Amino acid sequence: MTDDSGDPAAGDPVVSDPGTDPDSPDDDASEALSLDRFHEALEAEERPVATASEVARRLGTSQAAARDALAALVDRGDVDRLDVESDPVVFYPTDWGRLATRERVVAFPDRREIVVDRPTQFTRARLSQFAHLVDTTGTDPGTRGYLYRIRQVDVWAAPFEDADGLIASLRSVLPRRFDHLEEWVRDQWRRAHRFRLYTHEDGYVVLQAASESLMGNVADQHLDESHLRAPISETEAWVNEDAVAEVKRALYDAGYPVDDDRDLDVGDPVDVDLTTDLRAYQETWVETFLDARSGVYVGPPGSGKTVAAIATIAAVGGETLILVPSRELAGQWREGLLEHSTIDPADIGEYHGGQKEIRPVTIATYQTAGMDRHRALFDSRKWGLICFDEAHHITAPIFSRSAELQAKHRLGLSATPVRETGSEEEIYTLIGRPIGADWDELFDAGFVQEPEVEIRYVPWRDEMARNEYASADGRDRRRLAAENPAKIEEIRYLLAAHRDKKALVFIEYLDQGEAIADALGVPFISGETPHHERAELFRRFREAGGNRDEAGGADDDLDDLDTLVVSRVGDEGIDLPNAELAVVASGLGGSRRQGSQRAGRTMRPTGSALVYVLATRGSSEEEFAQRQMRHLARKGIRVRETNVAE
Ligand SMILES: Nc1ncnc2c1ncn2[C@@H]1O[C@H](COP(=O)(O)OP(=O)(O)OP(=O)(O)O)[C@@H](O)[C@H]1O
Structure with missing residues (x-):
């Protein structure tokens, strides 16, 4: 764009007319130099920055006039100046500075990896919905690079209504469309919604497949008569209620996570309100959980998982069982409930070696709940919510039995879902999908002290x-x-x-x-x-x-x-x-x-x-x-x- 008239307003959308802009300095200098003309000077110099004397030479003005004109552009926010020690001051368009600190997203669709330099909060929030952070490079948050990977489980766990929502989010982050990657994501999404468990109106549990061939080729291959009692139709089968957890696990292992829509009764209601205001990310956790009715809050220690769980108990309002690995933790949970909610102390029961009470909110150790002589008691109830604290514990055989207890909502809490055995997927099968924030975001926001x-x-x-x-x-x-x-x-x-x-x-x-x-x-x-x-x-x-x-x-x-x-x-x-x-x-x-x-x-x-x-x-x-x-x-x-x- 050129500006032959010398009038900065003519044909120049970037710089407004100083005559009509009361905030602009109304002097000759600023009229003498538009941002476009400064760009021309830079082009002529073939450099991204220029000194006042270089601008003066290129524009045929005096050095003083160029300096004043540049100062006016700096005042207006269109140009930045950089003082370099012992060198003359240089000027460059403000936009270019922004470019230099702008994020850069590079996708490797075949590896399903995305590398982002200096990601914005928005990009990171988006990415954490369908990809997982593999690595970061550099320690300075301003220049840190992030490597994300999209795994099968990430797509399965993505908090969207449908595949279109997920694809839209993916597109909003990536520099362009990658058809192959999108196809793969859609395929994974479809897989996660092909099987469903629900309660028949006569009270038994039904496994429903999206097609005959899925029932024939997938379910029949991975399940036997100990899991499925009898076929109901080409796409439905009557499930052995004792084997629900095994059914879910077997299909998950086969690459088809099951939507669990069973209708389970809620026991005694829990009438409590939260007394602590949730942080924004905790609200998101709780909302995501309530939509899915199952999930694992994954965040570093101290990130507020317990408080979010108490909010979840209040929101669900049903009889609650909290499973913890030790008696000490049972006591801490009681204190936490009293500190962050309006719960009546008489409504909290503890069930372990020391005492055995069942109340609207019962805190039990995995150990006791898994023991045969106590198990029947826990099994005979249909909990409104079971909360698995330190959820990685439930992969050990003794604890996994308690994972089969029936509940309308299943919530896990874990700071460390990764296990050497790679059984992190098992936690998610037994409880639900991971719900969490990017750890970096929690550190950056100062919610958790970075050790x-x-x-x-x-x-x-x-x-x-x-x-x-x-x-x-x-x-x-x-x-x-x-x-x-x-x-x-x-x-x-x-x-x-x-x-x-x-x-x-x-x-x-x-x-x-x-x-x-x-x-x-x-x-x-x-x-x-x-x-x-x-x-x-x-x-x-x-x-x-x-x-x-x-x-x-x-x-x-x-x-x-x-x-x-x-x-x-x-x-x-x-x-x-x-x-x-x-x-x-x-x-x-x-x-x-x-x-x-x-x-x-x-x-x-x-x-x-x-x-x-x-x-x-x-x-x-x-x-x-x-x-x-x-x-x-x-x-x-x-x-x-x-x-x-x-
Ligand atoms: N929304 C909130 N507002 C104020 N304080 C909060 C909030 N959420 C959590 N906290 C405080 O932060 C601390 C850690 O919270 P919490 O115990 O819930 O974390 P956690 O993730 O369960 O930790 P851990 O994994 O160690 O059990 C507690 O002192 C708690 O009171």
Whole structure:
């Protein structure tokens, strides 16, 4: 576009007429230079930026006039200036600056991967609906790159009414259409809605297939007479009610997740209101759940899953069973319910080793609910809602039995859906599809404190220890690396360096736990610690002020318990809200799930959260530590590595 008249308004849609715009400086300089003419000057210079004297030369004006004209454009927001030390100031169109920070989306349709540089919040929110975040690169959120992948399960779980809605969302993010990819997505979507379970008006459960061939080729191939009692029609079969969970699992494994529309009675109503305002993402979780009537809230520890679950209990309003892995957690749930809702304390029952009450809201341990002698009681009810806390537990055989209990709504909570065995899909079959936010978004929004994780490679104490390791094999090797005595000194050092932080030291082997606890003069909690003693130590730890003495042990006030050595027993599900420092001294042969739980323990909304992972240098622990921590890094958590000097 050219502007021969010299009038910036003529034929120039970008710059408004200064004469009619009361906000624009009304002087000769701004009239002398339109944004278009500045563009021409840049083109002539063949550079993206220009100095005032270059503009003056190209436009045939004085340098002072060009400077004034550029200043007017800067005032108007059309041009930006960049002061480069010791060089003359350069100018460039504001739009170009925006381009440089704009997101860039690249799709690899064959791999079903999408790479986004500097994604906007909008793009990330969209992507998290139908793709899963595999990796991020870079630590600066401003320049971070994101790799997303669309898996089968992501399409199955996508929260849309129909495939068109999902495709529209996909198109809104991708730079152009990819027919092949869209076809694949549609195909996956179709698969997820081919089978349905519903309750016949006479009360029995029916499996309905979308076509005869699906019933004949898929259902009949994967199910037998223990699952299906008899055919009703070419597309329907009468389901053995005891085998509903198996039916769902078998079809899921065959690539056909089942819509569960069974009509189950709700028991005693639960009349409670939430007293805490939900955050926007929690509202989305609850709405998504209520639409699907099943699902797993997946978010980092501290992200508000429990509060969202309490909101769900209030919204469902039906008799509720909450399953938890330990008695400690049952107590915490009771407190959470009382804190965040108007529930009458008399309406909360606990059902475990200690007490056995069934109330409108019953909190039971998986253990007790799965036991044969109690199971019938839980089985005989049709719950309005079952909430599976720490949902990854239910894949272990003892817990999976409780997953077969009947419920109108099934809700799982999990911070760590990934398991080494790849059975994350099993959680979703048994409970429902994952519902969650992008972890990065939660960190970015400040809802969850991002912990710093540091792997510290500890040398062997001496040549003898190193040689012993070299000549040992198998389990002995792993144990020697885990128990490397040099770690005790390292723990002492770390505790002293963070004297104001309450600390948990995690160990795998009991002997090592005792040795560390002895050396530090602090208690050691293991599976052998009696329940009441454990509860008392946790109480003291929760109430402690966090101020360790020189030796790294407890401070002068003996009641002030700010350091605990904990074995596996403290590893899962037990909530120690004020642990600001975690040292993982051993246990690196474990699974990714453990890695993220340990790190997760300290991911709390308040206080700084530091996790040190000790790995013996030159042992298999190095590799384990890196693998676990890569898993965390993928979740957007900063991981550092340090070599401890010999
Ligand atoms: N909407 C909210 N408004 C204010 N505080 C909230 C909200 N949601 C959660 N919190 C607070 O954030 C903290 C963590 O919440 P919550 O216990 O629900 O997280 P979680 O994801 O269940 O954690 P974990 O996995 O460790 O059990 C709690 O102190 C809770 O009171």
